[in-house]
Amino acid sequence: MGTRRRVLVVEDEQTIAESIAARLRAEGFEVDLAHDGPLGVAVAARTKPDLVVLDIMLPGFDGLEVCRRIQAERPVPVLMLTARDDETDLLVGLAVGADDYMTKPFSIRELAARVHALLRRVDRQAEPEENAAIVVGDLEVDPVERRVRRAGVEAHLTPIEFELIAHLAARPRAVHPRERLLAEIWGWGDAAGTRTVDSHIKALRRKLGADLIRTVHGVGYALEMPR
Structure with a gap:
């Protein structure tokens, strides 16, 4: 059996963070938690997650800055969470390296499905390509x-x-x-x-x-x- 995938959840609302972690652990992931921006960056540097679930609104500094710093250190797929259906936030999130986003409130089941889909895409990208430009x-x-x-x-x-x-x-x-x-x-x-x-x-x-x-x-x- 291969090594389990590791997911970092950066979310300051403890109930939401623990619900996400519980669902992802039930689906076989290793999960680390961080509840503010600086800790999220530090945990990402230490654990080198396969994927990050990242809230935009965080103490310390926001999720956009967390995403920017994480991606500068090591590219990793990021699923952003936002409390506002704000197009500007979403476009900025995509610009700093987020791959997908969900607007609160969301289904934990849907979030887990998106995590799986993002990781499947990463796996496809890792396969050898023989296609011409x-x-x-x-x-x-x-x-x-x-x-x-x-x-x-x-x-x-x-x-x-x-x-x-x-x-x-x-x-x-x-x-x-x-x-x-x-x-x-x-x-x-x-x-x-x-x-x-x-x-x-x-x-x-x-x-x-x-x-x-x-x-x-x-x-x-x-x-x-x-x-």
Whole structure:
């Protein structure tokens, strides 16, 4: 039997933190807890978790700063928790390296499912890639080196942003429904998180250009043919 995966939960509300920890431990994870920003960074440096569940609102300094410091030390998938359905917070969270987010109140069962999905994606990324680079107009997606360039300028993407743009670039102009993107990129079996797709698309537009991805209203998104 392999080594159990380790998850760090950084959450200042003790009841929520303990509920998350209990569920993840029941599903076979090793779980560490931290209740403020500085301790979260310190525990991450010491335990080197496979994944971090991170609240945005924390004592000491907030979850965005925790995420920034953790990612600067060692890239790790981060699932952010926010008490507010605030688009700005979510986009900033994605910009500093978060891979996914959930808005409180949330289902502990759904949180555990998202943790599993994030780790499955990490495992897929670790598999050897033999695909040639995808070139669409001035956009180049290199699945071997996991680099994305537009007009020769490299964009610094989070792991899930890379997966999303690679998925769209593999079939340019094709319309990708939000629900299918959730299933194929995030590994979710329902459409409950379609705003997650929308937020990541906004982040990609900010990094790669607003003209690159077309919204097909009521359906999903398509990659344009950039010049």
